[in-house]
Amino acid sequence: MGTDVFRSEVPLTVNGSPCRPTVDHRSTLLDVLREQMGLTGAKKGCDHGQCGACTVLVDGRRANSCLLLAVAHEGCDITTVEGLHADDGVELHPVQRAFLERDAFQCGYCTPGQICSAVGALAEAAAGNASHVTDPDADTGEPVELTREEIRERLSGNLCRCGAYPHIVEAVEDVTP
């Protein structure tokens, strides 16, 4: 047991740095980040894709890292909350700053997921992707204006038990173009 048929080396880029962790095929990306790489910014809330706390960006798209098998993500570019930053590479990302300014969290456990999700959602709206609340007749593929209703719907995959939702929506509104 424990032989190589159940483990693989997986080249990845995590927060800009290439790495080659050897992973148990059963390991999720979330567990590899948290337990093997010490990147505990992405949180485990439910381990089943039901809360969004583990949200990271995979090749720029937001995803629940608790449902991603690490082995299947060879060559992918992973960004966690630790890898988000302003263009200068030093300061906090504008979404992170907006969360601070709006007091958009309490316990902070869902926060990294909310922030990564917001970054992903902003890109999706800019790319013209409609949401459930976008007027079907207005679904042209042009950038979608992020109203509060749009922000709420697009971030609904991120649960917050402290109930910081209204402030999160304000924070995302602040960084909406």
Add this chain to the structure above:
Amino acid sequence: MKPFRYVRAYSVEEATTAHAGRANSRYLGGGTNLVDLMKLGVERPERLIDVSRLPLDAVEELPDGSVRAGATVRNSDLAAHPLVRERYPVLSRALLAGASGQLRNVATTGGNLLQRTRCPYFQDLGKPCNKREPGTGCGARDGVHRDHAVLGHSRLCIATHPSDMAVALAALDARVELQGVRGRRTLPVTEFHRLPGDRPDVDTEIEPGELITGVLLPAATAGLPSAYRKARDRASYAFALASVAVVLDIEDSVVRQARIAFGGLAHRPWRARHAERALQGGAPSDEAFRQAVDAELSAAEPLRDNSFKVRLARNLACDVLRRLAGPASAS
């Protein structure tokens, strides 16, 4: 989760050969349901064949005017694709009504069709479930079953199919494209998922080792007025209590064809053929819609705690039909 071998396939042939119909092999798409079930112990594969990088990620128009969506197209990409948005809006809307942004970015077209019921008894290894473990009984029938089936269920199983996407595909007369070691075939989506009958452990007509390679959206339903409506316990990120997809073809104030499919009511997307026949060739009106939908739902056999679904489904269907018919429907 038991240790498993992992094989990444780069061609369909490689994938089906690697799978070879073995009972302990599973194809891995986005994994949003499979990994979930593996963690629960419901699925215990010894070999995963990763099909997520197969060259099946295109949405393209075929010469006959139909549209083919590859099996590995992610749900969010399918929803956002111009061909889908413009010709099959009901599909786009159904996709966007499901799961969350993160999950839609990962879940694939093929995987969405193959997702398994969210029945809590199915997910709990400590409880009987004829679907998970044939012959053990159904915990839900006399248990907590508000969310369960009202149509087409059997003595052995009252589970529902959880997909939103599949409901739209059923209403669009879409076909599932399959590739096995023995060859290719297509099946209507409406015949792809089974009713539980006496084999609730078998969800679909897929053969062992067969791989979904894509979904075919017919030219016949392209561009027709269509809509999807879903009712749920919270405003987003929840499975349907009931949903309806409608594709309505009206010409000169006559219903040429209505295609109606329900979600959340049965073990498969429920195509409302009785209602469709009742409407065909008639004038669209609130009364006609109500009668047609009632005729369909008269077959419902609600359980102790889910009779509300019949009323809910009727309301949703009548509402969507009325909206699609627009001014043509007189009350």
Add this chain to the structure above:
Amino acid sequence: MPDTASAVGAPAGRREGPQKVAGAARYAAEHTPEGCAYAWPVPATVARGTVASVDTTAALEVSGVIEVLTHLNAPRLEEPDDATLAVLQDARVPHRGWYVALVVADTLEAAREGAAAVRVTYDSEPHDVTLKADHPDAHVPEDEDGTSGEHTRGDAEDAFAAAPARVDVSYRVPPLHNHPMEPHAATAHWQDGRLTAHDSSQGATTVRDVLAGLFALPEEQVTVVSEHVGGGFGSKGTPRPHVVLAAMAARMTERPVKLVLPRRHLPAVVGHRSPTLHRVRLGAKEDGTLTSVIHEVTAHTSRVKEFVETAAAATRVMYPSPHARTTHRVVPLDVPSPSWMRAPGEAPGMYALESAMDELAVNLGIDPIELRLRNDTRTEPDSSKPFSSRHLAECLREGARLFGWSERDPRPRSRSEGPVLVGSGVASATYPVVVAPSRASAHAYPDGSFVVRVNATDIGTGARTVLAQVAADALRVPLESVRTDIGSSDLPDAPLAGGSSGTASWGWAVHEACTRLASRLAGQQGQQLPPEGVGATADTEGTADADSDYARHAFGAHFAEVGVDTVSGEVRVRRLLGVYAAGRILNSRTARSQFIGAMTMGLGMALTEGSTMDAAFGDFTEADLAAYHVPAHADVPAIEAHWIDEDDPHLNPMGSKGIGEIGIVGTAAAIGNALHHATGRRLRELPLTPDRVLTGGL
């Protein structure tokens, strides 16, 4: 001179905020000592019985599995006061989900697989998990705390029978789950006989004391750290089995052990809000003046310990009437042990009382705000003590003004937008002032900095920040010069973050320590401080917990506007507004977030959250976050929280009341009352999901 004595009340930003948004704040499971092993628990699959056999052979053969703890080989513990902590001590299974084994492995993956491979057989016994108001085992509990039994004034039954206006109604609140986003987790490490545990807890001092007791260690040999805690809402208010299991496993394997409870296990092992069955009878004169109030509550408890959801307690505080009876009954069943969930008692109790008040208002044709104003009082009905402050009427009036209540057409079903019926509702809120003794220290250093130490816990309230504000004002120094050290049992002992008592309890001790330090520093004017600084300590034992001649409670008013879709039966809140009178608000920024957050949980209680006890299997069917619907972003509209400043000298040195829980109290009633206004139908069972609305509410 800096602007001193003005830190309190200011909207100071959270001190750990930058760490939290950067993903740098570490929670209990995010400390991985060298050689750390992973544990995975095995829950019982019968509702009642005993473990007949445990076969660990297959589990131990799983690659990476180190050890399997069962009741046969686990370390023996001293007997705990809280029987839910006596894990793996005997073969008894008191409810489904009770832990019967724990697998320890080199990796998380192996631990999970090992747990799946443990084979347990049971001698099961017939079980009963069904709560009924007429259950033969229903009894009035012993009233040790003065709250959980029965209170009577006058002759409530006769007065009710004689009342010209009567409401006699029953309500049901289902079991509810706390589900903090961070699941309960601990990392335990033994070194030279010392135990260190990083625990996701609302109070590390208690966890330290309990672990020391269980493992028969002096308290100095145990350190419990709860630096950042991902929410608790009561479920982390007492030590939980996970930290005991982690410590046992670490002792047995001689390795650090990390244990994160799987989300699906939480409903069975970390407490839940008991379902409550309410019968409320209100007798009133034609003008709405109450003459009799009877509130009877039936709740369940487990066979492991008795916990009473004291849902009739708030009724003793709210409205005067010459005759009243408030009764708790509890039924021991083979269910998981219920415990605290945000505003235990008040949340379900005020749902029932405030819904009944609305029914009375409708019956009498009196505006529901006016009805409450007519039944306002300066003395607590139950104790006859004067309220230290009570600004319920002001909250109702201010809320009415902000909400635009005067524009409301009182007729039910008077407003619609297409297929959506729109209505609005109001409800009062209350929560008691709770305060517990605490210790704290304060130090001044030569560089002009100050450090306050207290084992407070920040579960999201912003404790570090608000305590620094209290300290800065007591010391009359700038806020930035004060650092707060919290979240470790090596700091001065402090009570838990719970019962809306944390800030008042810790703040009192901090204030006292800082006041002493300030006077000591004043005595040293001009002298250079020694390198180790100058310190002062405080212990509020005997002062903070002294009896008061006053009844001390916070009050509030909730306003809700809902839309009810007549097609789908879906109810959505369109507006939610709360106005509170909770003493002095110490940090307007974090306080607002707490109020809004609790109202959001109240919204969930009203519309989306509900759990079902499976009669056949004895567990909660909605075990995960896909089935148990906590509100999502899309459910939560603009929520406004306002407050009325109170100057109440009978509270604590800061003049504050607790604010963490009152926001959930009354929110569900306001939403339910709004549903009635929208539809003309009264639903008396939560949550107000489409199935209920379609079958009874339209």
